[in-house]
């Protein structure tokens with residue numbers, strides 16, 4: 001099935017640097033330190049399979 005956005009967006013936590021997937025509503029809470037991330041707070045990085 002086709003996916004409109006094949007690049008999984010990730011947040012890089014501004015507090016601890018942990019990277020985790022952006023939630024469906026565009027924000028997410030860092031599972032490591034509990035920092036509440038939104039696009040204005042944490043850096044959004046597009047994870048691709050060309051990382052390595």
Ligand SMILES: [Zn+2]
Pocket residue numbers: 013014015016017018030031032033034035
């Ligand atoms: Zn964190």
